[in-house]
Amino acid sequence: MKKxxxxxxxxxxxxxxxxxxxxxxxxxxxxxxxxxxVHEIPGITPSVLAFAERVVDAGFTVVMPLLxxxxxxxxxxxxxxxxxxxxxxxxxxxxxxxxQKSPVINWLRALxxxxxxxxxxxxxxxxxxxFSGGFALGMMVDDIMVAPVLSQPSxxxxxxxARGADLGLSLDDEIIIKQRAEAGCQVLGLRFTGDKLVGTxxxxxxxxxxxxxxxxxxxxxxxxxxxxxxxxxQESGVQRVLEFLQQKLKPNHS
Numbered sequence: 502m503k504k505x506x507x508x509x510x511x512x513x514x515x516x517x518x519x520x521x522x523x524x525x526x527x528x529x530x531x532x533x534x535x536x537x538x539v540h541e542i543p544g545i546t547p548s549v550l551a552f553a554e555r556v557v558d559a560g561f562t563v564v565m566p567l568l569x570x571x572x573x574x575x576x577x578x579x580x581x582x583x584x585x586x587x588x589x590x591x592x593x594x595x596x597x598x599x600x601q602k603s604p605v606i607n608w609l610r611a612l613x614x615x616x617x618x619x620x621x622x623x624x625x626x627x628x629x630x631x632f633s634g635g636f637a638l639g640m641m642v643d644d645i646m647v648a649p650v651l652s653q654p655s656x657x658x659x660x661x662x663a664r665g666a667d668l669g670l671s672l673d674d675e676i677i678i679k680q681r682a683e684a685g686c687q688v689l690g691l692r693f694t695g696d697k698l699v700g701t702x703x704x705x706x707x708x709x710x711x712x713x714x715x716x717x718x719x720x721x722x723x724x725x726x727x728x729x730x731x732x733x734x735q736e737s738g739v740q741r742v743l744e745f746l747q748q749k750l751k752p753n754h755s
Contacts, residue, residue, distance in 0.1 A: 502737070503605020508572050510550055518566070520611035523593065526567040527612070531557035533618035534625065534750035536562050536648070537609060537640075541631030541728060544570020545585035548731035549630075552739065559672035559743045561626075561750070564616055568593070568605065568633070576732065584660035588632055596632075597657050599667045602674055610646075617645045624648070626746050628721045630730060631655050636668045638688065638706075642677045648650060648749035649741055651690045651706070652729050655698040668709065675709065689745045691738050695721030717741050 509515030513528040528545070536556055545567055557563050569591075584711045590593050593605040597609045609627070617625045626648030627637035634654030640646045660666035670678065682688070688710055692699045706714045715736055719725070725733035730742065747754060 504708060510572055518612050518615070518754050520608045523608050525608070528565045528567070529574070530562065531562045533560040533562055535564065535613070535620045536561045536626040536628065536746060536750070537566070537616065537682070538614050539566060539568065539609065539627065539629045539633035539636055541558065541633065541731065542569070543576055543581045544574060545572045546571060546576050546731065548734065552730050554744065555739060556746070559746065561746060562616070562620060564612065566609070566612065571704045574581070594632070595657060595669060597660065597664065599657060599664060600670065600672060602639045602669055602671050602733045603636070603656070606636050609636055610640050610643055613640060613645060614643065623752060627748055628652065628742065629654065630728070637667060638678065639670060639674060640679055641686065641688070642674050647686060648746050649688050650745065651688065651693050652689070653696055653699050653727055654702050659698055659700035662701070666702060666705045668702060668705050679709055684708040685713070687713045687715055689717065689742065689751070692740070693719050693721040693726050693729065698727060
């Protein structure tokens, strides 16, 4: 499945990456250890781009894939609905089925491996948000994923208690991820406490990962209830993500 490369943000290098017949546009900037930043619905909005720039400024090589939507377009109700509909019908995303991982995670794993092979170091990081929030967890089956960050993980979509607790993992992947957590790989999660899209996944993450799961939570308000790192940005949350990346990807950095 081939997709067109969208407009490249100023200062970023536009390209594409193909794995198992799937191609997505990618955008790269920075130097240092690699971090894959996966956007939320509806696409790479200005606020997603601004967050990615902060990761770059902190001393990392950021690669952003465009999985749906456009680059640089402000979110709106119509735009979000359009992107949501594409996600729901695409075979790359498992939006409702439980105990299954989205096929796009394998594509992201391949992208992360290519980045690590090029840059070397202790490993790579990944940051997912909203519909992509759990993707970094699925990428943790590979030893090179040493800094997984889950911001408001929202898939499978929380239609009922069971789906709201599901982590979007196959049983085999769940076993591997649990073993990696027991071996010391930590996972950072961020959410607003009243975010219904997240469901009860933080409790599921705590059960699966134990002390390896680090929860960063913010009180919900009328204006802030979902996008921790972008549209309703929480500065202390952004700082915690950057600190986590530094700790995991630059262990000898003073």
